[in-house]
Amino acid sequence: MAKKKTKKGKTPVKKEENKVCETFEVNKDGGGKLVKTCGVEPKKHASKKEIAEQNKLLRNIILILGFLFLVVVGTYLIVNNMKYVDYEGIEFDAVKSGNIVFYHTVFKIYDERGIHKLNYNVYLRNSPIKLGKTVVFDGSLDMKEMMVLDSTEDFKCEGDGIISVANMVQVLGAFGTTVAKDPNATCDDQGRYMYILIQEGGETKIEQFGPACYNLYVNNCEILEVTERFILEALNEKLN
Secondary structure (H helix, E strand, O other), X not given: OOOOOXXXXXXXXXXXXXXXEEEEEEEEOOEEEEEEEEEEEEOOOOOHHHHHHHHHHHHXXXXXHHHHHHHHHHHHHHHHHHOEEEEOOEEEEEXXXXXXXXXXXXXXXEOOOOOEEEEEEEEEOOOHXXXXXXXXXXXXXXXXXXXXXEEOOOOOHHHHHHHHHHHHHHHHHHOOOEEEOOOOOOOOOOOOOEEEEEEEOOOOEEEEEEOOEEEEEEOOOOHXXXXXXXXXXXXXXXXX
């Protein structure tokens, strides 16, 4: 049988419909009865404007999620990179102990036969990058097997004086330098031993004044800064 056509000869478009049913209770003569009724309702299609708005909303959601992902990844990378500091090719990792952050590195110690004996750990209280920028080292370090350490006064500095000098002596000792204290010693013009004089100064810095002689100037009790700067220079000479 041929399909019914409209006056213009076109087949009518069939409307899309949804079947909808509803069940309800009817009380009649004191008794309850369930009645089910069904009907149809036309399907509603989104307009072009509604589709455009939905696409815009979806795009914004994707952009927001992408931005949040980048923030999380970026934050992780920044925090992770902050744990490591590179100074002249020497890598330090930041170690937090309570409220104090230490900058740690390690180097190998060998015996007379060149056999690896142990690893020596170095801990600094100040960032190596900051020390390299703020504490000037005027000269070049010439490490010797013997070093004389002297001071013009007692730098207590709330305990930093003892800690800083002891740390410097231990690190130099790990490199094979024997440290002695002789108030009568002076700079050796022939450079047979190192001579270090710690004294007050208007600027915290290190100044070479002989073949292997160095003034360590301490301003405002920054003895940790100047001794750790000296340690950095020793690490740089021995490890690079």
